[in-house]
């Protein structure tokens with residue numbers, strides 16, 4: 001997995017607060033005293049701190065084994081060289097999904113948090129997400145994979161835990177086209193090497209691939225489409241994708257040894273291609289999943305994937321950063337469900353003119369004050385605009401970035417995650433949170449009605465240029481502001 005050095009340690013979020021290791025990291029001394037098989041891997045520094053050699057695959061695998069056993073009551077093993085998960089790190093992703101499901105950002109269909117159903121794309125031999133998700137939270141899972149070794153060991157890991165085995169189905173991804181028609185076929189990896197680091201197989205040796213997507217160059221087996229069965233519904237999917245385009249790119253982190261075969265680490269086009277395919281599948285599957293999520297290893301990919309999500313018209317995008325030690329990764333989530341809060345009904349979103357009444361105006365205020373308040377609302381977001389005191393209008397043209405500033409302000413003000421079209425929460429992304437549209441041109445006008453009441457109207461000046469929804473959201477903010485400021 002790619003790693004990114006943190007420039008300013010301690011400034012970014014680290015471990016999810018619900019993560020059982022958030023307060024106290026694993027106690028190697030205690031584990032060594034309880035598990036004799038772990039003891040040989042623990043040594044003590046001069047200041048008597050217990051350590052393990054992170055570059056020793058056997059040590060990291062044994063640590064994962066004892067943590068899963070000690071803290072989660074799980075029996076677990078993987079063969080040499082397979083990707084060895086770090087438990088605290090993988091738990092962060094599970095807890096983030098838990099937050100997404102518990103939030104009321106999107107419409108809840110399944111209100112029963114005891115009957116959550118997830119889909120783990122590429123569960124691996126380690127089957128870590130289904131095991132942890134089922135044991136911690138009682139979630140049901142389908143864990144998919146393509147390789148014989150992953151399918152065999154994921155199945156073994158599930159069966160070694162009878163208390164949760166009912167909750168987890170390991171599903172083979174149909175690889176060849178004939179597979180999709182329901183006939184038998186071989187798995188996608190052919191024979192797997194027991195020591196992949198010695199024998200790195202070129203991906204060309206893989207069996208028949210599915211059609212490529214022009215956009216992504218993803219040439220691999222199906223991911224969701226063709227794997228999800230008719231009639232199935234899921235609360236979420238998750239994925240720790242093959243991040244790299246080659247084993248050379250993957251490199252071997254000299255500080256750690258977590259294994260990882262080419263089949264686990266590499267796909268043509270890397271994570272960007274893989275996740276783009278998930279996005280394309282999601283466009284077809286839409287509300288079959290409440291949340292689509294994936295881990296992303298490179299921040300540059302995160303940005304381009306968010307743009308892709310905007311282009312395909314998702315209703316919501318959420319991101320988070322996972323930091324462990326020196327490594328940062330990102331969680332990306334999106335949905336096609338209707339936003340439950342701050343909803344912009346499509347009928348409203350499509351309107352090119354909107355209006356509201358300001359009633360019960362306080363005596364000292366008149367139309368000119370309202371006009372000035374509108375002007376300063378936009379100016380505070382860096383949008384130069386000038387009111388026309390004779391026509392009682394303000395003309396405003398907002399760039400994408402300015403639009404983003406205004407919509408982000410709303411998020412900050414309400415201290416709440418995004419919950420409507422065209423807004424995204426992005427912990428650390430400087431790019432716009434507006435849809436990629438041309439400038440938004442609008443006119444706000446104020447009309448005197450009866451004494452003590454004003455009519456405020458907004459109209460889009462160039463209908464085709466504007467993102468439906470963005471105009472409505474901004475106008476909604478103006479309404480809230482003016483009513484709060486001027487009305488009794």
Ligand SMILES: C[S@@+](CC[C@H](N)C(=O)[O-])C[C@H]1O[C@@H](n2cnc3c(N)ncnc32)[C@H](O)[C@@H]1O
Nearest residue numbers: 122123124145146221222223240241242263264
């Ligand atoms: C980086 S590993 C992740 C394993 C495990 N989920 C984890 O977090 O440690 C990626 C996994 O995706 C699997 N994979 C690759 N292409 C896939 C596809 N089209 N569908 C399902 N799994 C796939 C690989 O075999 C590998 O097990």
